Amino acid sequence: MQEVDPALIKGLTIGLGAIGPAIGVGLIGASAVGAIGRNPEIQGKILANAFIMVGLVDAVFAFVLLILFTTS
């Protein structure tokens, strides 16, 4: 078994782990902007819900960072 450069593994971990949350945050942002465009009077409520969802999706990327920085 050939030795793999740990930097490569770390880069792949952070890169592959960022794809899913990035798509998720993008979808949330797109939906929130679309919803504000349709009815701007409830902008505050929509943004509050969007931030909750961003927090939920962000946690996935936090797990990636957690694994990345704590593996030895």
Added chain:
Amino acid sequence: MLQTYFGEATAPLAPPTLFIFGPLPVTNSMVYGVLMAAIVLSIFVIAARASQLWPKSRLAFWLESFTDLVMSMIIDTFGGDRRRAVKHFPLLISLFVFILACNLSGLLPGVGSITYNGASLFRAWTTDLNSTLAMATLALLTVHIYALSEIGARGYFKHFFSGSLKSPLTIFIGINELIGEVLRLVTLSLRLFGVIYGGEALLVAIEILAGNFSWAAALPIMFLEIFVAFVQAYLFMMLTASYLVMAVSHGEPESSPEMQPAAARS
């Protein structure tokens, strides 16, 4: 073989024990958690003492406005039911304020650098999985005890196994729901821990990578961390509130006859 670059610099996952107090090993996160709890409690007690109908104290005014804001958010979550919102308000706002203070306390200078017996004396309370698990256990125990007291043991059982017990589908869905309850505990604790701990590890990593320019490179990450601290505290409170709402609202449509036609039509 995976070697870490920052393993030496970041705090270890398990908090080191500082000293033994009776039968209890006291870790650095416990010390800082108790300290933050005392600070938050004393600020609120001072504000409550100074509170009056025409507030002259600026601190009391700001904290009253803040409490009112959180109150309106919780009433919205409970669907305008003010009585139930007021009943659960103390737990929810304590969770929010305490988690927010602990998240932000990890960013203060001197938190990782002041050492005692070779270990850092302070460590943010929420960067320790034990403490977030304890808070999630507290929140979910409250949810279940409240559900038991509100809808009774039978309604609580019906909440998981709704439908006839002879059908295997009911059993399957019920077991899935039970697993979901355990997963709630895991996600609620791991989310808070992972985000805050990962954020602090990211801060250390960025500072090491930037070298001499760490003061500039760490600044945007610091703002991200402040934002994340608010979002996570808000999320913990809101998830607890929505679990409280969900725990008792599930059994209601079957019992109330006026809801039946609307459900059948849709």
